[in-house]
């Protein structure tokens with residue numbers, strides 16, 4: 001695998017990884033059904049609380065994000081979910097309103113849920129970028145976004161806030177990906193594609209160059225999109241056709 005390239009100066013790298021500890025502020029985590037508080041274990045390899053982030057969500061997606069944060073040498077200070085579980089020795093907190101300092105990353109795959117939760121939080125968000133992804137220095141990555149292993153974001157592309165650019169997917173040059181989008185594993189967007197807010201691009205999908213895909217669209221796994229797609233449509237097949 002190729003390492004991150006074209007990150008530019010050290011200052012740029014810090015910016016991309018959103019390690020904005022100097023600006024850490026206090027914010028509220030929304031109320032869950034009060035249950036119990038279990039202190040989180042932090043291993044000695046992890047950094048101090050000041051360098052750590054809070055994970056919000058404890059499902060399968062959060063495990064992958066947790067691994068990325070470990071590779072980035074960013075510690076996870078606390079994990080919240082409304083379903084108490086354990087991730088790699090971190091107990092998940094399901095508590096009433098808590099004051100926490102640290103950037104937060106919402107690790108929930110559902111695009112609508114990520115939007116709802118991000119709007120309910122006051123504070124700053126972390127961005128997790130796998131070291132074995134390729135992010136061109138001319139691209140822009142929004143806060144709260146996660147970029148998985150083997151993903152490629154090419155020149156002059158813009159990725160919005162709280163997006164998921166999943167394993168081995170590619171976003172080619174000059175694409176515009178709006179907030180809360182999920183590009184599933186193995187999906188390929190050719191150059192100059194626009195994807196509207198909240199849209200889910202299914203696994204292994206291909207979108208040909210220049211297509212405009214609307215908001216809150218679902219593209220089925222394995223589809224080939226050769227026409228623009230209207231807001232809210234569900235498209236499947238090769239070539240892609242509307243089923244909803």
Ligand SMILES: CC(C)(COP(=O)(O)OP(=O)(O)OC[C@H]1O[C@@H](n2cnc3c(N)ncnc32)[C@H](O)[C@@H]1OP(=O)(O)O)[C@@H](O)C(=O)NCCC(=O)NCCS
Nearest residue numbers: 184185201202203218219220221222223234235236237243
């Ligand atoms: C497109 C999708 C959302 C449709 O789900 P759904 O609304 O529950 O639809 P259904 O399963 O009832 O299928 C409706 C019809 O579309 C067809 N269909 C569904 N998904 C399809 C796909 N990916 N490709 C081709 N046809 C598909 C079904 O065979 C069915 O056809 P029929 O009416 O002739 O029997 C879903 O199948 C899909 O592909 N989701 C993406 C999954 C993914 O990529 N996940 C990544 C997670 S990281």
